[in-house]
Amino acid sequence: MQRTVPLSVAIIVMLLAGCSAEPPPQQSRIYSMGTWVDVSIRGAPAATAESALDRVRTLLASYERDYYAWAPGQLADLNASIANGEPARVSTELAALIREAQRLSALSDGAFEPGLGALVELWGFQSPLAARSSPPSQAEIDARLAAATIGALDISGTIIVSETQNILLDLGGIAKGAAVDAIVATLLDAGIEHALVNAGGDLRAVGRSGGAGGERPWRVGIRHPRGPGLLGNIELDRNEAAFTSGDYERFFEVDGARLHHILDPATGYPISHTQAVTVIAASGTLADAAATAVFVAGPERWRATARALGVDTVLRVDADGSLEMTSSMRDRLNPAAAADSDIITPPGQDESD
Ligand code: AMP
Numbered sequence: 358m359q360r361t362v363p364l365s366v367a368i369i370v371m372l373l374a375g376c377s378a379e380p381p382p383q384q385s386r387i388y389s390m391g392t393w394v395d396v397s398i399r400g401a402p403a404a405t406a407e408s409a410l411d412r413v414r415t416l417l418a419s420y421e422r423d424y425y426a427w428a429p430g431q432l433a434d435l436n437a438s439i440a441n442g443e444p445a446r447v448s449t450e451l452a453a454l455i456r457e458a459q460r461l462s463a464l465s466d467g468a469f470e471p472g473l474g475a476l477v478e479l480w481g482f483q484s485p486l487a488a489r490s491s492p493p494s495q496a497e498i499d500a501r502l503a504a505a506t507i508g509a510l511d512i513s514g515t516i517i518v519s520e521t522q523n524i525l526l527d528l529g530g531i532a533k534g535a536a537v538d539a540i541v542a543t544l545l546d547a548g549i550e551h552a553l554v555n556a557g558g559d560l561r562a563v564g565r566s567g568g569a570g571g572e573r574p575w576r577v578g579i580r581h582p583r584g585p586g587l588l589g590n591i592e593l594d595r596n597e598a599a600f601t602s603g604d605y606e607r608f609f610e611v612d613g614a615r616l617h618h619i620l621d622p623a624t625g626y627p628i629s630h631t632q633a634v635t636v637i638a639a640s641g642t643l644a645d646a647a648a649t650a651v652f653v654a655g656p657e658r659w660r661a662t663a664r665a666l667g668v669d670t671v672l673r674v675d676a677d678g679s680l681e682m683t684s685s686m687r688d689r690l691n692p693a694a695a696a697d698s699d700i701i702t703p704p705g706q707d708e709s710d
C-alpha cells in the first residue's frame with residue numbers, strides 16, 4: 358500500500374503532464390525584403406508547422422520579387438509599362454494592394470505617397486548598394502517632385518493604366534505589411550492557432566503566446582528610436598499588427614542632420630520633425646501604411662491623419678524625443694514592464710533594407 362500510493366500519484370502526474378504538454382515552439386528565420394522575418398509557431402504538431410513554414414518561404418520569395426521596384430519582377434514590369442505609356446496586367450494580389458495604397462494615400466491627404474519612387478531612387482534609399490553620403494541637388498529634387506501621384510493610376514480588374522508616364526511606383530511603405538498579412542493568412546489556412554510574425558520589429562500576432570493557462574496575449578516591445586532600450590510594451594489582441602516607421606532604418610548624416618528614407622512628398626526631402634511612429638491596427642497593411650503616413654504628417658496633422666485612416670492606437674516620438682500618443686495607446690502601453698516582452702527588437706537588428 359505504501360508503495361502503490363506514490364506509484365499512482367506518479368502516473369497521474371505523468372498523465373497530467375501528457376495532457377497539458379504542447380509541442381515545443383517552431384521557429385523559423387527567413388531573410389527577405391531586406392530584413393529578418395521571424396515566425397514563431399506554438400501549439401501545433403511539428404509536421405503541420407514545418408509545412409506551413411515551407412509555404413511561408415515560398416510566399417516571401419514572391420513578395421521580395423514582385424513587390425520591389427528595383428529588381429526584376431511584377432512591380433518593375435509595371436513601372437516599365439507605365440514609363441512606356443502602356444497598360445499592364447498584374448496579379449490579383451498586386452492589383453488589390455495598389456488599389457488599397459491608392460485609397461490610403463487619398464485618405465492621408467498625400468502624406469502616404471507610393472508614387473514617389475523617383476525621389477526614393479534619387480536619394481539612394483532603395484538599397485544599401487545605392488546609399489549616398491551627400492544630398493542630391495535642389496534641381497534634381499525639383500525635377501522629380503513633378504512626378505504624378507498614385508491617384509494617376511486607373512485600375513480595372515488586374516489591368517493598370519497610368520494617366521501619365523511620369524510616375525515610379527514604390528510600395529516600400531506598405532509591402533511589408535501586406536507580406537505579413539499574407540503570412541498570417543497562410544498560417545491560419547494551415548490550421549495554426551498561435552504564432553507571432555516579426556519582420557524586423559514589425560509584427561503581427563496570431564492567437565495567444567501561451568504562458569499560464571495558455572491564454573496570455575503576445576506581448577511585444579516598442580523599441581526606443583535612439584535605443585538600446587524600449588519605450589514600453591503592449592499586448593496584442595488576437596491577430597493585431599504593430600508596425601513602426603523610424604528614422605533609424607536607413608539614413609546618412611550631413612552636418613549633424615539625419616537624412617533618412619521617409620520623404621515628405623510635398624518637398625522631396627527627408628522628414629525632420631519625427632523620430633518614430635508606431636501604429637497598432639487589425640491588419641499589417643493598414644498599420645504599415647498608417648505608420649508611414651502619420652510619420653510624414655507631423656506634429657500638427659498626425660492625429661487628424663490617424664483618424665482619417667481609421668487607426669486609433671498610435672504612438673509618436675517627436676524629433677526632440679518627447680512622446681505623444683492617442684488615448685487608446687496610453688491605455689495599452691505599459692512602460693513599467695518594458696523588459697518583460699516576448700519579442701524585443703532594439704534598433705540595429707534590422708539589417709536593412
Ligand atoms: P516605412 O518604413 O514603412 O515607413 O517605409 C519607408 C519606405 O517607404 C521608404 O524606404 C520608401 O521606399 C517609401 N517611402 C518613403 N517616403 C514615403 C512616403 N511619404 N509615402 C509612401 N512611401 C514612402
Ligand code: MG
Nearest residue numbers: 530645646649
Ligand atoms: Mg510603412
